[in-house]
Amino acid sequence: MFDYTYLPEMNLIPYLAEMMVKIVFIFSMNMGVFAPLLGWVERKQSALMQDRIGANRADIFGFTVFGLLHTLTDAIKLLTKEDFIPRGADRTLHYLAPFIAVVPALVAFAVIPFGGQYELWGHKANLVIADLDVGMLYIFAVASVGTYGAVIAGWASNNNWSLLGGIRVGAQMLSYEVAMGLTLVGIFMVYGTLRMTEIGAAQENFFHWGIFLQPVGFFLFIACALAENKRTPFDIPEAESELIAGYFTEYSGLKFAMFWMAEFLEMVTISAVLVALFFGGWQIPFVSHQMLADFFGFLGPNLAQVVTMLIHVGVFWAKVCLWIFILMLIRWTLPRFRYDQVMKLGWKIILPLALINIAVTGAVILLVR
Amino acid sequence: MQDNRMDLHTEPLILNMGPSHPATHGTVRFLLKMDGERILHCETEIGYLHRGFEKHCENGTWTQAFPYTDRLNYNSAIQNNVAYALAAEKLLGITDKMPDRCTAVRTIMCELARLADHYTNLGAATLELGALTAFLYFVEARELVWDLIESVCGARLTSNYVRIGGLATDLPEGFDAHVKQVFAKNRELWVEFDKLLTKNRIFLDRMRDTGAISKEDAIAYGFTGPCLRAAGVEYDVRKANPYLLYADLDFDVPVGFTGDNFDRYLIRMEEINQSIRIIEQLLTKLPKGPINVDNPAVRNPSKEAVKSVMESMIHHFKNTIEGIKIPAGEAYVPTEGSNGEVGFYLVSTGGGKPWKCRVRPPCFALTQAMGQMVQGAFLSDIIPTFDMINLIGGECDR
Amino acid sequence: MAELRDLVKRKFGASVLDTHADFGDQTVVIAREGVIEVMRWLKEDPAMGFDFMMDLTAVDYLGKKPRDLRFEVVYHLYSLKHNHRIRVKAPVGEDDASLDSIVSLWKAADWFEREVWDLYGIVFKGHPNLKRILLYEEFVGHPLRKDYNIRQRQPLIGPEN
Numbered sequence: 001m002f003d004y005t006y007l008p009e010m011n012l013i014p015y016l017a018e019m020m021v022k023i024v025f026i027f028s029m030n031m032g033v034f035a036p037l038l039g040w041v042e043r044k045q046s047a048l049m050q051d052r053i054g055a056n057r058a059d060i061f062g063f064t065v066f067g068l069l070h071t072l073t074d075a076i077k078l079l080t081k082e083d084f085i086p087r088g089a090d091r092t093l094h095y096l097a098p099f100i101a102v103v104p105a106l107v108a109f110a111v112i113p114f115g116g117q118y119e120l121w122g123h124k125a126n127l128v129i130a131d132l133d134v135g136m137l138y139i140f141a142v143a144s145v146g147t148y149g150a151v152i153a154g155w156a157s158n159n160n161w162s163l164l165g166g167i168r169v170g171a172q173m174l175s176y177e178v179a180m181g182l183t184l185v186g187i188f189m190v191y192g193t194l195r196m197t198e199i200g201a202a203q204e205n206f207f208h209w210g211i212f213l214q215p216v217g218f219f220l221f222i223a224c225a226l227a228e229n230k231r232t233p234f235d236i237p238e239a240e241s242e243l244i245a246g247y248f249t250e251y252s253g254l255k256f257a258m259f260w261m262a263e264f265l266e267m268v269t270i271s272a273v274l275v276a277l278f279f280g281g282w283q284i285p286f287v288s289h290q291m292l293a294d295f296f297g298f299l300g301p302n303l304a305q306v307v308t309m310l311i312h313v314g315v316f317w318a319k320v321c322l323w324i325f326i327l328m329l330i331r332w333t334l335p336r337f338r339y340d341q342v343m344k345l346g347w348k349i350i351l352p353l354a355l356i357n358i359a360v361t362g363a364v365i366l367l368v369r
Numbered sequence: 370m371q372d373n374r375m376d377l378h379t380e381p382l383i384l385n386m387g388p389s390h391p392a393t394h395g396t397v398r399f400l401l402k403m404d405g406e407r408i409l410h411c412e413t414e415i416g417y418l419h420r421g422f423e424k425h426c427e428n429g430t431w432t433q434a435f436p437y438t439d440r441l442n443y444n445s446a447i448q449n450n451v452a453y454a455l456a457a458e459k460l461l462g463i464t465d466k467m468p469d470r471c472t473a474v475r476t477i478m479c480e481l482a483r484l485a486d487h488y489t490n491l492g493a494a495t496l497e498l499g500a501l502t503a504f505l506y507f508v509e510a511r512e513l514v515w516d517l518i519e520s521v522c523g524a525r526l527t528s529n530y531v532r533i534g535g536l537a538t539d540l541p542e543g544f545d546a547h548v549k550q551v552f553a554k555n556r557e558l559w560v561e562f563d564k565l566l567t568k569n570r571i572f573l574d575r576m577r578d579t580g581a582i583s584k585e586d587a588i589a590y591g592f593t594g595p596c597l598r599a600a601g602v603e604y605d606v607r608k609a610n611p612y613l614l615y616a617d618l619d620f621d622v623p624v625g626f627t628g629d630n631f632d633r634y635l636i637r638m639e640e641i642n643q644s645i646r647i648i649e650q651l652l653t654k655l656p657k658g659p660i661n662v663d664n665p666a667v668r669n670p671s672k673e674a675v676k677s678v679m680e681s682m683i684h685h686f687k688n689t690i691e692g693i694k695i696p697a698g699e700a701y702v703p704t705e706g707s708n709g710e711v712g713f714y715l716v717s718t719g720g721g722k723p724w725k726c727r728v729r730p731p732c733f734a735l736t737q738a739m740g741q742m743v744q745g746a747f748l749s750d751i752i753p754t755f756d757m758i759n760l761i762g763g764e765c766d767r
Numbered sequence: 768m769a770e771l772r773d774l775v776k777r778k779f780g781a782s783v784l785d786t787h788a789d790f791g792d793q794t795v796v797i798a799r800e801g802v803i804e805v806m807r808w809l810k811e812d813p814a815m816g817f818d819f820m821m822d823l824t825a826v827d828y829l830g831k832k833p834r835d836l837r838f839e840v841v842y843h844l845y846s847l848k849h850n851h852r853i854r855v856k857a858p859v860g861e862d863d864a865s866l867d868s869i870v871s872l873w874k875a876a877d878w879f880e881r882e883v884w885d886l887y888g889i890v891f892k893g894h895p896n897l898k899r900i901l902l903y904e905e906f907v908g909h910p911l912r913k914d915y916n917i918r919q920r921q922p923l924i925g926p927e928n
Contacts, residue, residue, distance in 0.1 A: 050505040160384050164406075164748070232499045233571055241392045241497035241752050333565070335572050336499030338749040339406050416901040423886075423911055459790050588818050588847070591875030602847065609850050700790045701843055701854060703821070714841065716826050724831075729822040729843070737878045766901055 038264040081253035093156035098258035101149025105265035111135040135196035147173040154247035165246025169237040175346040180224035182354035186217040186361040200281030210278035233334040271323035282312035396762030418762035426726035430692025439527040442764040445482035450531035456702040456713035469656040480644040486707035494756035534668035535661030576631035580754030591734035594709025600628030606705035633757040692721025794854040799866040817844035820873035829913035835860035865890035886911040
């Protein structure tokens, strides 16, 4: 079906051009659309759930645009705030921490396919920035770098509350990374690959979606992903009623905004991973790539591919948005765990279940063969 | 391998929690000695909201004390108004002469205040556990109750509604229907809140077995109200020493077993239902008649009388300038506030001003036991424990 | 049935200075030396059974009573078992404003006694941690005394800078 060995005979110029387009696209989706807009979505969604109106005050010449302008005012506020560094803090690390937190959240997206493979005017376009054969491992690796940002922020702030937050981040992230890796082993066994594009392509058949093949893995993964995201109910590192703001208590202005952004970007990445692994990626149920291309065949082969590609990309982002919505729904419904309860959940419940899941998956695969 | 842990130099972490902390809202300070996340020692410091309530009262007339009592437990201001008025009326010896309607309306308002207090307390507790949505459901319920209180006395929070020997105003037209409408909505909100939390595993884990106190300790610390009943002691002033109309009303007092935060939560949830039940009973048999005692030396005559009758004007003038004359003596009246026993101990030496106006603050005694309740617990356990104590700075620090 | 105040008077005739039951509140006035003894009996005697120390406060009768009886420390006790209440008052003079602490009997008395010390300057002997509670350490005077001038100012405190 797909040819994954097309790289060597590639022409360099179109290859670089394609690369740039994809990077700019993902970057602008993340930084331009999701990072600023999720703040607004969160406000409006929580308002909807809580029977409120939500942000609607900021206006330009009387136009409030559903409160969207609050995003703009937030940006202005954060940009113009005093950049505060507490006395006795480690200045270098204090500066470095937000960058370490935000960059991995951004680059993790590189291996997630947001569309299939299309042949346009003789050029094969593969809609993923880096089609690594260790795709998922790359995400784990990069995500664990993000942990350092939070831990360093907690340490460098010279504040007991930050320190406690930093320690909690370290413990929570380490525990859940182990569990998260194991919850996905089932998926890798089922699809026989770590490459995200192959997993995506294998889900063209609706009944081969990850959620049907790995239902237990799916729920375990969601729990771990929520914990990695550090949002309620797993927001113990920043639990505002206990630790004031946890590891970023002493951050203000743009550096605070970067932690904020990192959290939102992680949410997008998690939703994207969920979609790519469990919800068929860019695939539409019961409508295969070929069917779409045939349907738009009257446009000619190239344009038909373009339309198919646009539909696939749209479907992918729609699924991501749906998952962001669901993650926010969880965040606004549940209260927060306690530190020891989070640890217990991670080590004593999710980890053993993930191991059992692996064993069962293995047994089933053996039986089917 | 040698165990090196013994050689490691460790020292406890000192955390200063409050008064500027999201969970202590500027009213209390916990000086914590921590071993990691464990609390080795917790020292509680209060007084950040001390306003000199007693000194204020001693320097005003008997009537001028009412606005100050509003600001004790501001969530249930009317209960403090009523408690103070009952104590003053006891000193005046007019307890038996109070009009029936006045007593009934006072009872209704006390229970409305209890509703508002419990809604606020439970909502705030869930907010601080991270469940903002549940909080807003109960805030809505509280707002509706405050609408009722506002329709009666014009203020939502600091009501200043009760007077010695009567009430500021009668219930408004259509109060009955308004109450029915509010209670219908509040019952729905209660069910939603209950569904969101009572069987929520995370919430259960946070509340159960945290901040527990034994029956004996609760008594020794002078616990009253929901926190005492959660520990399994059946003591409610409304039943033990009935005042107002409570002796004639049909209501239950929920009692817990374990004395932990979850029992305190459950008891408050049930008391909401019982308060609604009490108010509905009272509304069906609300007596008609005057709301003030017919004694111009105690309760100001009506404005019309003041403007047309000489004696009334003199009484009004003397009551306002010199204060109501209360004969010398001392009296203590216990009432069941939302947090526990609110008792007013008044001493009069015969003047127009209270010689001593002491209020027994229930959460003063509760806060005292904070250190013991969180000893050896996790840092996070301070949050539900502190919330369930329902420390109201205005009442604790006076 | 004998009233509570009479039972106390019968038991501690020497310590009891006065009793009354105005407005139905059982009240006994005892000499401050007998506070611990009377309170222990009230708490531990089965017929009394006062397990709750509901309230502890003081009243300043400046100008109303002689100097050696200027303050009265007032205890309100409640018995859960018998559902009865009693008020115990102990007069304290101005020159030696002190009496015995009852923290050893009721833990609740701890903060209440600190408050009385804070606002009235009455010393509770044997209290484990008698320091100001509602006011700050640098506060001068005891504000609920009737001779505390409400117009007076307190020294400014705060960080050096």
